[in-house]
Amino acid sequence: MTSAGDNGQPRLSRFAAPALVALLVLGVWQVLVMACDVPAYLVPSPLLILRTLIADRTLLLESLAVTLGVALTALGISIVLGALIALLFVRSRWIEMSLFPYAVLLQVTPIVAIAPLIIIWVKDTRTALVICAVVVAIFPIISNTTLGLRSADPGLLNLFRMYRATRWQILMRLRVPSALPYFFGGLRIASGLALIGAVVAEFVAGTGGQGAGLAYQILLSGIQLNIPRLFAALLLITLSGVALFGLTVWISRLVLSRWHESEVTPSD
């Protein structure tokens, strides 16, 4: 149990290595922009982007809150609705056979193509944005959870049947716990998709004013050739995507770390 040598070293380098790459890339970027005298409306330097981010923080953070609000609401709805649909699918092969193709249809149709329709049909813009993001984010939850609910150990299923377990007991005590690792796998993908869905829908909706999200800021900055602000908004979207992903990984680890192979720390 040389935890410092076995565990501490890789953990440190796991953060240090990519951070070093980032520093290197940013450094080269900064030097190139300064050396070649690239105008800020083409490629702003990292330092300028940082200064813009600080200067425009009120505007950008407000927009970030709007976009994140849409993405998180959509993620929450996707989790609840997706899990319920998966339970329905597992309950009856008939329902799954009839409905699953449409879930796939929804998944493969580009959201940019359906977003204008949704925005026309749904009066409230925010609701329309949430619906768009749900359409994108729900599929991995449905498909992964369905797969997980069906993947209960056949031996355990036999055991439950031998003890005359009810359908409800089999579901709650066997199928749901067995599905958790799959569900969390789906959640990781869905968290990123919810953000992408929200941003794409905002682009299509193009709503400004009070409830303007980050996508609108990017759109507007592009038109105004305020490229440093565009980059700053982009940075915020990326960072919140990473944060969202990190959050789902953390929750998954919290729930599964004790028993599931995917999350068990290899220290023992």
Place this chain on the structure above:
Amino acid sequence: MRKTYPAGRQALAPVDFTVRRGEFLTLLGPSGCGKTTLLNLMAALIEPSAGTLRWWGDGFAATGGAGRRLAMVFQSPTLMPWARIDANVRLPLDLASAPRAGAERDVAAALDLVGLSDAAAQLPRELSGGMQMRASIARALVTSPDLLLMDEPFGALDEFTRQRLDDELLALWAARKLTVVFVTHSIVEAVFLSTRIVVMAARPGRIVAAVPIEEPYPRSDAFRLRPAFSEQCQHLSRLVADAATGVAS
């Protein structure tokens, strides 16, 4: 106790035999001879295509859930990986909605029987294969079953662990006055454990002989070394081989 199976399954030709109360009966035979099928029929996990299953002379179905205390130990430990060992052992009681306090007491007693009291709070993945199998046996015993069905429970374990668990199983069988139907393809294990061995053959699965093992209990390592032991093994080995060639010709 009485069971009759004129079961006309493809996997199993009509078979007819009786398990006596307090018996340690072993179904012995090569792979594909329908041992597991027969056991699953007894556990009512599958339905016979034809014929009946009797329980103390009654129709099997007529006795219902309450009168029929059955437990089964599978080839793998089949423990829930997310639940502690004590929760795993408590499962049959939980599924029957047994009162919590009594259940806890029964679980502690069952874990004590198999020597796993210290592992109650651990997760299955923290235990060795042999310990997981013991937990599986504790789970089977927790309901004080009238009939314990065991489907090659120690097949995946190493020889040393297997012998030790065989010894412990016999001690439990004697102490709890269990009725056991045990499935194995190991002749040595069958002779060591059983009061009676039912030899089966494949294609179609059928019973070829029933051999009583008259050796007195308790049986220990000394029994494994006695000439009578190896004679029985050779006798059974010939029976199994004859049955196989009988099919081929």
